[in-house]
Amino acid sequence: MIISKNWLSEWIDLSDISTQTIVNTLNSIGLEVDNFKSVKAPDKVVIGKILEKTKHENSDKLNICKVDVGNEVLQIVCGAKNVEEEQFVAVSLIGALLPNGIEIKPAKLRGVESMGMICSSSELGFGKSNEGIMILDESIGELVLGKALNEYELFNDEIIEIDLTPNRGDCLSLYGVARDLSAALDLNLKEINVLKDNENSVGIGRILSIKNNTKLDGLFTYKALEIKEKFKLNIVIQIRLALVQKYKNSPIENLLSYSTHATGVILNAYDFHKLCKECQVDEKVVLEIKVQEHGEYGIYYNDKLISLAGIEQKDEFKINDDSKIIVIEASYIHPNIVANALAYYKNKNDMNYHTLRGSEPKLSLGIDYLSNECLKIENISIFSGIQQVFCDIEEKIIGIFTSDIDKIIGMPIDRNILVKILKKLGFEISAINEEQINVKIPLHRSDIANIADISEEILRIIGIDNIPSRALEFKEKNRLNKIYFDYQDLKNLRLKASHNGYFESIHYVLDNEEELNFLGFKCIKNKLINPITSELNTLRSTLINHLLKAVSFNLKNSRKKIKLFECGSVFDEYSVEHSKFAMVYCGFKEEAKISNKAKPAAIDFYTFLAEIKSVIGDFTMQKSNHCFLSPYEQANVYKNGKCIGFVGRMHLSIENKRDLIKTYVCEFDVENLKQEFKIVKNYSKFPSMSRDLSILIPKGFEYDKIKKAIIKLDINILESFKVVDLYTDESLGDFYSLTINFVFRDFEKTLEDSIVIEQTNIILQTLNEEFGLNLR
Template sequence: MIISKNWLNEFIDLKNISTDELVKTLNSIGLEVDGVTTIIAPKKVVVAKVMSKEKHPDAEKLSICQVDTGNEVLQIVCGAKNVEAGQFVAVSLEGAQIGDITIKRAKLRGVESNGMICSSTELGFAKINDGIMVLDNSIGELTLGKELCEYPLFNDELIEIELTPNRGDCLSINGIARDLSAALDINLKEKKPFKDVDNAEGIRRILNVHFSDGIDGNLNIKAIELLNNIENTLKVKLRLASIEELKDNAIENLLSYTTHASGVLFNAVDLSKLCNECEQISLDVKTKENKEFVIKYKDKELAIAGITQNEEFKIDKDSKKIIIIANYVNPKIIANTHKNYKNTDIYRSFRGSEPELNIGIDYLFNLLQLNKNIKIYGSSCQNTPSKEKISINCNISELENMIGQSCEKNDVVKILKRLGFELSIAEDNLYLKVPFYRHDINNSADICEEIVRMIGIDNIKPKPLDFYELNRTN
């Protein structure tokens, strides 16, 4: 699991926490850090704007650009195919150190060039395209002449975490932030709920979903329509490229981006590939023999247990009307059924994805709503079965005996609440309800482990083992 401190900071305020302290905390709570990589743009690389572009008179593949760097307009010869007038770009000024190269004034095919318009890879970041990197306001307000390293996205740390198989709840930025909230005693930032725009056309104009009784899984189905071609923001591209999940399709990228951020799993289906002439399409959701649910259109299975089965209906660059399916299936069902479905990616669902689907829906559709070329249909088709959370009763004395030292009751309560447990207290007795995303919590010993993780094993005072030989009379 790869996270970045900048991305994590969108969920929990870490401005006063150093990277060293963050890494130490992650290790102490059982989220083992494999490595940390600092990614920072070189000095003297600034935000600039391409004012004009002309063909080089003696080189077909080169362009002569006039570029405003805030203090002056520089002439720069550029070989990238995607450079255009009006773009905001990253420009290396004279004296900038780009890898092993120091930028100098030069002549390219007889034309003076006073800097370099850069790609993401030239600046030491992941590859997002085959040309120069075009800047947008997803990184912050674009100010001509401002050094790129002053933007948090270009001055960050990538942290790679090795997770044990039982911690599927931490396969997201949100899940790791939740654990850090308990360990550092810092509140999580409030999540912005998504709201349909006034007078939005309802989803039932184009889609009807029938849910059979007894479906053991959460589903939230919404619909969008692409009014024009869309492109991902630079922030989305860079972050996905850094975790090696950047694809050619903008919607697929947003689904991957949201899953990495929230832990909620998504599928997307092209409605026109189901029925190009239909004004309204009907889907059925039924349960199969191992309690896995299947989403069907007529006799065709679109997804089983949340896993896409039919590649025929996947979205592509020409897709217009798209249904987006957020889903959760109990990982025990995945364990019993995954052998029946070959060549499917079950890494997240097998370990336990985020069951609170609105976390992902809100995150994704707040992003989609920023793009004027996307029409979002109002409301959704949902299935959220009523389930009882696992109840665990324990008392402070029992926990102290397992830990081996006394604990402040208020500290124990605070830790468990920040980790998402519901609890009530009667004297020293704790009555707990386990959050659905913690599939690994079953008894008071597991509760003890959570408290020890957050206190820190190094903060448990060592003491000798008392061993007594019992008197035996025969």
């Protein structure tokens, strides 16, 4: 986007603002300046008037001109085709240095002296504005012969080139840039002084009517012009268009381009007589707006497509230098509609470059600006009135709390300043209460979607350099909930099992009902209506069945030591889901090797229990009666007073049926295997004393009774006790010798033997009184 400071001053008063300040401001508000430069006519270039023109005797293309430059009349040889008498022109005097490096010196051209040069706009560094020399007019101000050209604002300007991001289509015009500058510099935009149409002019309704039967997501306004004779644009329009690289050869196209660059409103032009080739002035053309296949809007005349609004126009209806009556169309189409359509048409041009990014929806601004320029031209008459297509485009409203804006930006923003900035940027504000406001998003800012976008608008105007820096804070919602802890507990179980040499096994949640019933597990009462196979015809009620199949498979593949575990879901008879953890150990304690002479010992119950303890921690056992386990090696497992599952060797009949060797299994409720946090306790600095008591107990007597009786005594100095030996021989008959190790410790003093003996006697006395047990 290229802007001229003088042209920009039509929209905002920049008389007291330096170009460097403007550049810095544009950069700070996100409109990055890619380049800026001064464009000034060279010194010794003055205004002159051609008094006389005669043909050069020795050249068909050269003319000898007498040029009045105020204090003298110079003879200048000129080769431009458009040079004529009475023209005001730019004259480079002797000694002038042009931008292309040429210094003007006295010269002889085909034998005729030339004391200067009549210049074109491109030779003075202002770009190409026409074919031939630059013809001046009073649009630049009063033409004073001999006055330096660079004393006129038009020829002493600043050009700024802005590199816009794709979402800032609202700044593809001088009006859009001025709107942002007005907020950043706290200046007011200038109002356009709209010139009135001739009261005696023909109304547009006499020649044009618009038809629309669909709900549009766009805006349309139509105006009509009549070109009485060919005309030329004033030098201001020519030079400005040349500077911003928008100059075209057609005067009416230049007018449209000039108005669009100034206002951002998309303007399109149709040749009236190409629409209705036999129409007279008083005949009416009816244009119809229709929705096309991909959502874009087509403009039709007599069911013939003449243009796609905001995308492209059919060549056969475009204007040219011979056009007499011209229908001007101003339109606004939502960028999303244009984007969807261009995905199919893939036709890129200046029009859809603007509409794809978002054009100016204030159509009256573009129509009025164009009308003002046309009314300054005698050869153009304007049809009075306009034709419009009204549609209610719903503007998005975002409710915001000013405190939320403060949090996003990082500092408190005065509410009045906040509202002032948004209003200057074109937002409509309505207050709900002291804290909350509603912000209506203008159509020209289709990129604004939420409070973060609004905060960004305020931030870029205030300036990020004006926000005090502070330490970056990372805040995250506490995610240490039940789901997380359950996941961690299960992960820890799997890791511990893996560290003990167990491999994880994963199976389907479906199982065989007959096999589960044989093992003694209850299946779900609700039968599966459509099982995937006859072998997987129910939901599993245990993990054991699949693990046994995996063990059998490994045995058949010559594996002699098999350690597997699985975590998964099982379902009770009421189809309620539970999480289980199961382990299986089959075969030998170790692989065959030299140290065991290739005859490793088979796994035993105590070895399996030790490995379970290293996985789930301390536990106790009580007698159980599971039909699928050996009656001699099985137990229910308790942890923290709750039964969490079972452990034992598979029943011999099941081992034989499934071709298994010695196999131990366990299965626990995951819900009761929670991670145990270590509780810190005080410890005594005094030494402990240990005593072993060997007690005769009848065969079949449960140790748990002894344990509960000792705990019930609540002996303060008893730190711990445990079974260390179980012995029997013929001399003991129907009794076992159970050796229990007791550890005593006092927190206040060193224990004496007499105290320990006293406490052991209390223990023995209690066991004797309650169970009739004595020392061996």
